[in-house]
């Protein structure tokens with residue numbers, strides 16, 4: 057295939073991704089609004105899977121065209137982030153059996169696709185050779201792990217936002233699934249007030265309970281608890297990835313110019329994000345801090361990830377604008 | 385023991401120990417510190433750091449348009465916000481976090497791990513019914529349950545109808561390793577701050593630099609090397625399209641007696657390491673050019689970096705007086721070491737360029753400018769070497785490695801199952817610390833399986 061064909065494929069897949077994500081968003085929202093209508097939710101899942109495939113195709117075509125992993129400009133990295141969000145979303149949905157997750161993650165994925173296809177000027181979209189600063193395997197690993205971690209953290213914190221919406225106006229539940237297992241014992245409130253009425257849909261894990269009478273004695277997590285645990289597991293995955301990304305960046309910086317940490321704005325913001333999610337993880341362990349407060353921290357973390365990813369490029373200069381070292 | 389506690393000294397010690405556990409070692413302190421450090425770090429990305437005093441006086445005035453009504457340069461300077469990450473209170477916060485982490489890890493987490501390791505049976509069904517996940521089945525032996533648990537990689541202990549099974553204890557070890565590795569990284573950073581040094585040296589080809597005058601922090605324990613470095617050669621590889629492919633500096637380390645101790649060509653990503661000191665190719669410039677006018681002797685003329693050359697690119701230049709009355713000068717400009725230059729004559733009084741006398745030139749090729757012959761023999765480059773010694777690096781890297789191991793372990797979920805077989809009933813309960821949903825599913829499929837075998 058020549059470059060022209062590859063570019064055409066990209067343009068096509070770019071538009072298809074946008075359209076499919078729009079459809080997926082609509083389907084998920086409909087499935088939440090009209091829970092009785094069968095199949096909408098499954099179709100939504102199908103659409104998000106198709107979007108994941110078209111984004112993969114787009115990224116692959118770009119990879120073949122430019123000969124390097126597509127994270128070298130905003131267009132490429134935004135579509136890669138979109139892909140990560142879709143993958144994390146599909147994993148979360150499989151894990152949680154929850155239709156609500158998509159209602160929150162799909163609009164974000166849609167926004168990413170829309171921004172990269174419509175808002176970016178053509179010059180920022182085109183693929184090109186790597187600037188010398190990015191020509192390092194460590195660095196490519198650093199960038200891609202970082203973006204993957206943003207995907208996990210974003211979906212995780214979106215699920216926390218969903219948790220906040222679902223428990224809006226309710227008292228905090230004593231939650232289970234904190235790493236010291238503090239909430240593993242029964243609390244009468246938790247049993248008596250099992251989440252919201254609309255939560256008890258057939259999409260929740262509660263449904264399986266009724267389906268097999270033998271296991272009835274075992275209580276299952278309700279919607280709020282499910283969301284809380286899914287959010288925890290995703291952030292628990294995103295946080296290590298962010299840490300590994302930071303380490304890869306630090307090692308590369310140290311090998312390339314002798315300083316593993318230099319407080320440049322992007323670096324600092326990834327540390328800020330890291331601290332916010334560390335606060336989230338530790339808040340879950342603290343008695344009296346379970347439930348809403350960690351979810352609020354995760355919500356703050358969601359915005360912090362965005363600032364780390366985007367904001368800094370517009371706000372400030374620093375090593376990540378490839379200054380003193382290689383800009384010449 | 386109780387009587388001894390009455391002694392005032394001992395009492396104080398107990399009090400201190402309690403304080404250490406609940407105060408300094410507490411999770412709420414940790415969460416508070418995380419958030420405060422995050423906010424302080426945000427300040428440093430919003431307020432420009434390490435600028436000159438004039439910069440702050442200009443941008444954060446005390447009268448007129450005061451930023452947000454109170455952020456004046458004096459305010460910034462007093463709180464150290466012009467250099468947040470090195471200001472005393474920021475470092476104190478980091479130290480407090482380290483202390484918090486240390487107390488928490490050694491006084492809380494390691495005992496907690498020991499508690500998690502010692503397994504215990506429950507003998508009373510009432511105890512099991514307190515678990516959120518519990519059920520009772522009509523079974524008179526726990527064998528089916530034990531087989532199920534074993535096939536799911538649980539480690540099972542049993543004693544006279546009592547069962548305790550667990551899996552994923554490493555998930556409890558993970559956070560401890562994470563915390564210890566963070567201490568290692570912080571320790572490495574402190575060692576680096578006090579035992580190391582860092583500096584930059586711009587040196588022209590053919591010149592030396594030494595490391596005698598390096599700015600060290602107060603309390604530094606670093607000892608500076610007595611050897612110096614000779615830059616044998618500096619050159620740049622260009623691609624056919626004129627962009628830069630790679631920088632090279634040929635360096636020799638020379639002892640104070642003048643003996644060559646080591647020689648190496650460095651490039652970006654290929655530093656020279658000698659006695660714990662690493663030298664990186666980090667920057668470059670054009671130092672000077674060698675020229676003559678008509679039949680004059682060869683002159684070496686220094687060049688200065690010029691900001692914002694054509695197209696915003698880097699350029700170096702120098703103005704030479706060019707006629708006897710000093711009315712005309714020629715600005716010699718180059719973009720790099722490729723050998724092409726521009727000669728731009730201009731009127732010294734008005735600054736006006738003499739457009740039709742602008743002449744391109746190449747190294748080694750004489751050109752005529754305003755009737756005079758100029759020959760530029762050579763452009764001399766200078767290399768920017770970043771010099772660093774950091775004895776903390778092995779600790780930091782060990783911390784990084786350990787941290788990744790700890791993180792991987794810390795994703796595992798520690799699951800525990802208890803059972804009591806009594807009077808034809810199997811009472812069952814379980815809990816886990818992370819993967820609550822999968823565990824619920826797993827436990828109910830275990831229950832289904834053993835109930836189905838009946």
Ligand code: HEM
Nearest residue numbers: 235236334337341409410411414484485488556559562794
């Ligand atoms: C920069 C500092 C820190 C980082 C990055 C960090 C990281 C972590 C991580 C990733 C976990 C696992 C969390 C989970 O799986 O839910 C964890 C657990 C934990 N951390 Fe920290 N931590 C830090 C500081 C602290 C401090 C200062 C304390 C003490 C006050 C602390 C106390 C704990 C406790 C008690 C656990 C739970 C242990 C367990 O699950 O067995 N951490 N930490």
